[in-house]
Amino acid sequence: xxxxxxxxxxxxxxxxxxxxxxxxxxxxxxxxxxxxxxxxxxxxxxxxxxxxxxxxxxxxxxxxxxxxxxxxxxxxxxxxxxxxxxxxxxxxxxxxxxxxxxxxx
Amino acid sequence: xxxxxxxxxxxxxxxxxxxxxxxxxxxxxxxxxxxxxxxxxxxxxxxxxxxxxxxxxxxxxxxxxxxxxxxxxxxxxxxxxxxxxxxxxxxxxxxxxxxxxxxxxxxxxxxxxxxxxxxxxxxxxxxxxxxxxxxxxxxxxxxxxxxxxxxxxxxxxxxxxxxxxxxxxxxxxxxxxxxxxxxxxxxxxxxxxxxxxxxxxxxxxxxxxxxxxxxxxxxxxxxxxxxxxxxxxxxxxxxxxxxxxxxxxxxxxxxxxxxxxxxxxxxxxxxxxxxxxxxxxxxxxxxxxxxxxxxxxxxxxxxxxxxxxxxxxxxxxxxxxxxxxxxxxxxxxxxxxxxxxxxxxxxxxxxxxxxxxxxxxxxxxxxxxxxxxxxxxxxxxxxxxxxxxxxxxxxxxxxxxxxxxxxxxxxxxxxxxxxxxxxxxxxxxxxxxxxxxxxxxxxxxxxxxxxxxxxxxxxxxx
Numbered sequence: 001x002x003x004x005x006x007x008x009x010x011x012x013x014x015x016x017x018x019x020x021x022x023x024x025x026x027x028x029x030x031x032x033x034x035x036x037x038x039x040x041x042x043x044x045x046x047x048x049x050x051x052x053x054x055x056x057x058x059x060x061x062x063x064x065x066x067x068x069x070x071x072x073x074x075x076x077x078x079x080x081x082x083x084x085x086x087x088x089x090x091x092x093x094x095x096x097x098x099x100x101x102x103x104x105x
Numbered sequence: 106x107x108x109x110x111x112x113x114x115x116x117x118x119x120x121x122x123x124x125x126x127x128x129x130x131x132x133x134x135x136x137x138x139x140x141x142x143x144x145x146x147x148x149x150x151x152x153x154x155x156x157x158x159x160x161x162x163x164x165x166x167x168x169x170x171x172x173x174x175x176x177x178x179x180x181x182x183x184x185x186x187x188x189x190x191x192x193x194x195x196x197x198x199x200x201x202x203x204x205x206x207x208x209x210x211x212x213x214x215x216x217x218x219x220x221x222x223x224x225x226x227x228x229x230x231x232x233x234x235x236x237x238x239x240x241x242x243x244x245x246x247x248x249x250x251x252x253x254x255x256x257x258x259x260x261x262x263x264x265x266x267x268x269x270x271x272x273x274x275x276x277x278x279x280x281x282x283x284x285x286x287x288x289x290x291x292x293x294x295x296x297x298x299x300x301x302x303x304x305x306x307x308x309x310x311x312x313x314x315x316x317x318x319x320x321x322x323x324x325x326x327x328x329x330x331x332x333x334x335x336x337x338x339x340x341x342x343x344x345x346x347x348x349x350x351x352x353x354x355x356x357x358x359x360x361x362x363x364x365x366x367x368x369x370x371x372x373x374x375x376x377x378x379x380x381x382x383x384x385x386x387x388x389x390x391x392x393x394x395x396x397x398x399x400x401x402x403x404x405x406x407x408x409x410x411x412x413x414x415x416x417x418x419x420x421x422x423x424x425x426x427x428x429x430x431x432x433x434x435x436x437x438x439x440x441x442x443x444x445x446x447x448x449x450x451x452x453x454x455x456x457x458x459x460x461x462x463x464x465x466x467x468x469x470x471x472x473x474x475x476x477x478x479x480x481x482x483x484x485x486x487x488x489x490x491x492x493x494x495x496x497x498x499x500x501x502x503x504x505x506x507x508x509x510x511x512x513x514x515x516x517x518x519x520x521x522x523x524x525x526x527x528x529x530x531x532x533x534x535x536x537x538x539x540x541x542x543x544x545x546x547x548x549x550x551x552x553x554x555x556x557x558x559x560x561x562x563x564x565x566x567x
Contacts, residue, residue, distance in 0.1 A: 003261060005335055005343055012344040015123060016351030022130045025448055025473050028455030029355060030190050031129050033259040034139055035352045037198040038122055039326055040146065041345040045333045046202055049209040050168055050461040051159030055216045063164040070172025071295060072198045073150075077143040078180025079191070083459055084136040086185075087262045090467030 030083045037076025043069035107155055114152025115341035121145025122345060126352070130467050142307045185463045186420055189266015189452040193247035195238055203329040204236030204296065210336055211292060220286040220325055225336055233292070234279055234299045234333035239325045241303020245317055249307070250452055252437050264309060271302045278561050306441070313417070313494070315452045317360040321368070324353025331355040356454050363448035363474075363510040365500075393529065396547035401523050402563030404547075405431070408485035412440045412477065414514055415457045416450050418526070418553055425464040427557035429489060432466070434564045435559035440485075444470055445477040445514050447495035478515045487519035489540075491526070491553050499540045506536055524555045 023031050046069050049062025121141050128138020159165070183191045207229050214221045221229060248254035254272045278295040281288050309552050310318050327349025334342030361368055407410060413432065417424060432442040444466065458471055472480075481487060489496055497517040499506040516522055517540050524541060526548060540546055 002338070003338070008340050009331060009335075009343050009347050012119075012347035013351050016126070016348040018354065019123060019127045019130075019351045020348075020355050022206050023126075024130065024132075025352070025446065025455060026458045026468055026471055027129050027132060027135060027190060029192075029453060030135065030317045030455070031137075031352060032124075032319070032356070032454065033188075034126065034129060034142070035327070035349045036192060036199065037139075037146070037325060038197075038345050039297040040140065041118075041133075041329055041342060041348050042199055042202040042206065042330050042333060043151060044149060044208040044342055045129040045337055046168075046240075047106045047165055048156060048158055048337070048457065049151070049206050051156075051161050051517045052213075053161040054213040058209040059161075059164055059214070060204040061212070066165060066168030067172045068198040068202040068205075070169050071176035072195050072202075073146055074173050074176030075133065075179030076176075076195060077139065077146070079183065080139050080264060081136060082181065083142075083185070083462075084139060085133045086146075086459070086462040086465075087135070087468045088462070088465070089133060090469045092336065099224075103547045 027087070030080055031081040032068030033076060035064060037073055039079055040069045040076055043073060107157065111152045111155050113297050114148040114174050117339055118145040118149035119146070120151070122348060126348060134516055136192070162275050185459055186423060189249035189315065189319065189456065190247045190458060192453060192546040193243045193250060194320070196322050197243040197247065199321040200236045200239035200243065200329055200378065203326065203333050204233050204240060206297070206333055207232040207236060207336065209363045215289065223283055223286065226286040228332045228335035230282050230295065232329050232336055234275060235325045235329040235332065237296050237299030238303040238306070239322050239329060241300040242307045242318070242322050245304050245307040246315060246322065249312060249314060251496055257309040259308045266301070271305065272296060273301060284428040312452060313449070316449050316454050317357055317364070319453050320353050320356035320360055322353070324350050324357060326438055327351070329355055343504065344470045359455060360449055361514060363439055365508075382474045392451050393541055393547065393548050396523065396549050398563050399558040401549050402523060402567055404441075404486055404523065405439055405488070405560070406564055406567040408435065410443070410480070410484045411435055411486045411488055412481060412484045412519065413442060413444045414487060414492050414496060414516055415446065415461065416490065416495060417452060417494025420456065420491070421551035422491060424490060424553040424557050425556055427561065429466050431463070431557055431561050431564065434443045434561060442470065443472055443477060443480065445474065447474055447492070447514055450492060450495055467505065474512060474514060481515040481518035484519040485521065487522045489516055489522065489524040493538055494536065496540055497536065498540055499536060499538070500546055508536060516540060517543060520545065524548050525556050527551060527552060
């Protein structure tokens, strides 16, 4: 473990905090689905474990991890998209008053 | 060259992930942003496959195919009402992946006849500990949300003592493995104990507290991925894990705040269990005024402003489509309808918003608590659908009430209140709700969906 990695961690956590604290409560469920999809990034580690052919046990553990992580990626991004597709603005169809109100926090 | 490509793909992925999350601040931009994030994921995966340590692609290919076959239905077919348990299961998967990779790393080192260094061991220790706690916890959470396990708090005497002892045991084993990585028993014991701890941690937590728990476990699973990144010296894992961790952390803070309770209280308080629900006023001597569908329809038909307050009861009754239909009828008659969403309404952050969006309610009619609370004073009718504790005035004025101090929706400020409720059972917290006994409140008893359907029928005749 190097100091550089600690830098990356602290900065990423900081950026994450700044960005995510501006997500409105309206989209909190899609946010959870989105972070689920992004957490599928553990596929990166799983691929290495499954493909490095170190020994049988590691390969099988890696294989299960690949299944878990890739199903999260596929399922997570699909469901986030499905959810976000449902959020429609009332503008145009709705009343003028509703249109005047910005919801972009 | 190869390393350059790999690192480049990770950099692109990180940027697209951050931009994707940023797009979630705007509902009209969010979809495009998340599609770009998905593209970023593709970059990261392809980049990883270039890694020279990967020499055998058979297991990888099989795993990817199975993952896609499992992931597609989880993404496309799971109904929106099942979203809380769906999220919990996804957290189980991601935490399980992190744990298994951690074990695989450790096993490989041992198999080679060596042991990981102290720093790597610390990362691996945290990875499997946080991962296993999340696996244990999310399985129970999913079971409770799907009602396979009772959603009531499961408590027994000395519970906190038992959990405390196990937690101490975890820390001891963690330190032991870091100090002496050759202690294999401690490493595997750490995993087993973490699983048990995760299970015991969530068992005493009731259904209404699930938003906090799911958010907290989300944060743990992110940190587990982060630890994996430290163990493998992989920046994309560290960055994505930190983003996940931050998201879960922020959500759990917001949820706790919305309930005016600390983490410790949520995790160790077993809210709503019989021992703690003793406080609060009893309903003795008070009467409720029940109302018929006809009268309720007339009130709604002539209202200028109706504020709808949805709660978990609406989700249970699957009444969101009927709610939208009723709102449209009121609007057709010239009234205005707004939806007031409490941050902890439902079983996960933003639960009500997703259900209403699914029922085609435009999102500019959905208001957060802070935005809408001042408007109740000019509302003619506050229509409470399957919500209880989030409109209980005891939170404001009864110091003995367990929910005292929790921010609530000011339904009692409206000129009249109509409550759709199955019966007079107390809310989740087991506390009587004064609002139901208020002289301006009328109760419309029955299943929310059938009541709404009846209301819609009446409205057409008014």
